[in-house]
Amino acid sequence: MPAERLSVVITRRLPEVVETRMKELFDVELRDPDTKMTRDELAAAMRRADVLVPCITDHIDAGLLGQAGDKLKLIANYGAGVDHIDVSTARQRGILVSNTPGVMTEDTADMTLALILAVTRRIPEGLAEMQAGAWQGWAPMAHLGGRVGGRRLGILGMGRIGQAVARRAKAFGMQIHYHNRKRLRPELEAELEATYWESLDQMVSRIDILSINCPHTPSTFHLMNARRLKLMKPSAVIVNTSRGEVIDENALTRGLRAGELAGAGLDVFEHGHEINPRLRELPNVVLLPHMGSATIEGRTEMGEKVIINIKTFADGHRPPDQVLPGMM
CATH class of the missing domain: 3.40.50.720 (NAD(P)-binding Rossmann-like Domain)
Structure with missing residues (x-):
């Protein structure tokens, strides 16, 4: 039977x-x-x-x-x-x-790089202009973004996805920095050409792009709070494809509106699909509907x-x- x-x-x-x-x-x-x-x-x-x-x-x-x-x-x-x-x-x-x-390691890492490029090269702004039929032709000073090669990428959370992001970013000529609960093995660190920072505060104050790739746990809730966000350079960009709760979303919104950060690319949000409307209005923010593993x-x-x-x-x-x- x-x-x-x-x-x-x-x-x-x-x-x-x-x-x-x-x-x-x-x-x-x-x-x-x-x-x-x-x-x-x-x-x-x-x-x-x-x-x-x-x-x-x-x-x-x-x-x-x-x-x-x-x-x-x-x-x-x-x-x-x-x-x-x-x-x-x-x-x-x-x-x-x-x-x-x-x-979802490779898929999420792909999306992380896509968001980095979208924010730094102002892709959504150009797309919106084209869709609105407002483009008046090429101009030397139009749509100026920034080159990603040579920029310092700080990876918060160097697990499988963080390492996959590092490999992609290295291919783009970026300098890899990371903060993690445990330091990587020396041979893996050498392979990724990654610089370890024991202090998250020190790392975020020095990098040009911050990628959030750590899980949401009680110890990582609002890890990027108002104080840490203020440590970042005004020219810096923050990208999150991990968990929205890691960033204090209201503090991030205030910082972006005040020009304390250059931009953000977010695939996850602190309150699920309920997104701060002021965050949605900002032209230097790219928001995606949790597509990292899609x-x-x-x-x-x-x-x-x-x-x-x-x-x-x-x-x-x-x-x-x-x-x-x-x-x-």
Whole structure:
């Protein structure tokens, strides 16, 4: 007699190839229409599922986990970051949590460089002028941006994505500087030609472009606060493709409006999709709707990792990408 299939609830639509494979393996409930679940819907899903497959927009806190009941055994997160899940409380309740690390490294690094170029070369301003039909022809002093070659790039967070950004920036002729919880191995530091700064304050005061590539944890919340933002040069640019909570968004907005920073490129925001309207109005700011990992290849690979985690759990083993509280 075949074993009973796990019941799996997916909170958002995933690539068709991923959903098809999931339906072959598990008793799957898809999300249709593709809208964000309410808190009540999430609670109900957690009560009827063996496995929940959430994403970054689903905030699963202790209160929600308290409503889960005894059926839920695995939260197989679709994404690498798990700061939206109370992993400690889940563990206390006997619920495993897994994620999908290492999949979006190259895609996010590509987007980081795209934002650096967009801000420093004023690409959106030129695009807006062309779309409005306002271009009057070439002029020597029109649309002057800055050359990225030779600029100092400071990378805050030198994990997989930070290192991928460093490799790309090095190819563009940029000087690589970084701040990280742990210093890189000497051979890796030499390969990247990267200069380590133990003091974040000292690094941000000296670089031309700051790239945020660290996760959101209690220790990184508002790591770039008003005081640190004021340490940056007025000609400096800040780019964030990691987590919006790392930057004090109101302080950043004030600094940009006051001319204390030259520009910003943001793919993530402190309050999700609720963005400071004053930030949206600034011509020297490039805002994207969390597109860092938005490639067909990346999203499919994320789904494949979710499937492997669930299948391994169903076979009675520990999911290969299990997240433990001490890892965060």
